[in-house]
Amino acid sequence: NAGVTQTPKFQVLKTGQSMTLQCAQDMNHNSMYWYRQDPGMGLRLIYYSASEGTTDKGEVPNGYNVSRLNKREFSLRLESAAPSQTSVYFCAGGGWAEDTEAFFGQGTRLTVV
Amino acid sequence: AQKITQTQPGMFVQEKEAVTLDCTYDTSDQSYGLFWYKQPSSGEMIFLIYQGSYDEQNATEGRYSLNFQKARKSANLVISASQLGDSAMYFCAMREAITGTASKLTFGTGTRLQVTL
Numbered sequence: 576n577a578g579v580t581q582t583p584k585f586q587v588l589k590t591g592q593s594m595t596l597q598c599a600q601d602m603n604h605n606s607m608y609w610y611r612q613d614p615g616m617g618l619r620l621i622y623y624s625a626s627e628g629t630t631d632k633g634e635v636p637n638g639y640n641v642s643r644l645n646k647r648e649f650s651l652r653l654e655s656a657a658p659s660q661t662s663v664y665f666c667a668g669g670g671w672a673e674d675t676e677a678f679f680g681q682g683t684r685l686t687v688v
Numbered sequence: 689a690q691k692i693t694q695t696q697p698g699m700f701v702q703e704k705e706a707v708t709l710d711c712t713y714d715t716s717d718q719s720y721g722l723f724w725y726k727q728p729s730s731g732e733m734i735f736l737i738y739q740g741s742y743d744e745q746n747a748t749e750g751r752y753s754l755n756f757q758k759a760r761k762s763a764n765l766v767i768s769a770s771q772l773g774d775s776a777m778y779f780c781a782m783r784e785a786i787t788g789t790a791s792k793l794t795f796g797t798g799t800r801l802q803v804t805l
Contacts, residue, residue, distance in 0.1 A: 606790045617795035618793075618795040620793075623786070651726075666794075
């Protein structure tokens with residue numbers, strides 16, 4: 576039982592390059608989320624998807640796009656990476672609305688140079 | 689807007705002792721949930737414990753308990769009998785409904801706990 580799987584685990588990009596972070600969950604949750612973690616700031620919500628086919632902005636959506644391909648997969652795309660997007664990115668599967676345990680992926684450490 | 693405050697950037701505790709990590713929150717919602725997550729140096733986020741706003745009893749999960757004081761808007765994590773493996777960053781978070789079917793977690797800035805011999 577993998578839970579939430581993110582790829583890649585590490586990535587270095589040059590400013591202006593694009594990339595997609597992949598996330599897949601096998602827990603049948605309707606809701607999925609992308610967070611970023613920066614030192615001293617906790618985790619901040621980038622985008623979320625309440626159900627298959629829907630996506631909405633969170634607190635810090637600028638510079639990102641998302642795609643909820645199906646119930647299992649929720650990808651995060653950086654169209655033109657900037658050094659300010661250097662961060663650790665976490666995907667999570669829902670459960671919070673049902674007050675149950677929510678699962679996070681292992682995280683992607685992204686560096687933009 | 690909801691807010692979570694963790695005022696202890698770092699804490700030290702001796703092995704086998706108990707430690708309390710502080711968390712206060714601010715919300716105007718009547719229904720909410722409070723979570724604690726552990727993040728070891730390896731980086732993953734590990735769910736520890738959950739408390740619902742209508743739960744009358746404090747949540748417990750093994751060595752973890754949540755000291756929930758609703759009137760004071762605090763949800764402190766108590767770790768009993770600390771172990772070296774408890775050394776990690778700990779995050780308090782609050783569930784906030786954002787649509788009828790989805791919620792988000794708002795996180796505090798975290799407390800780094802170091803367990804010493």
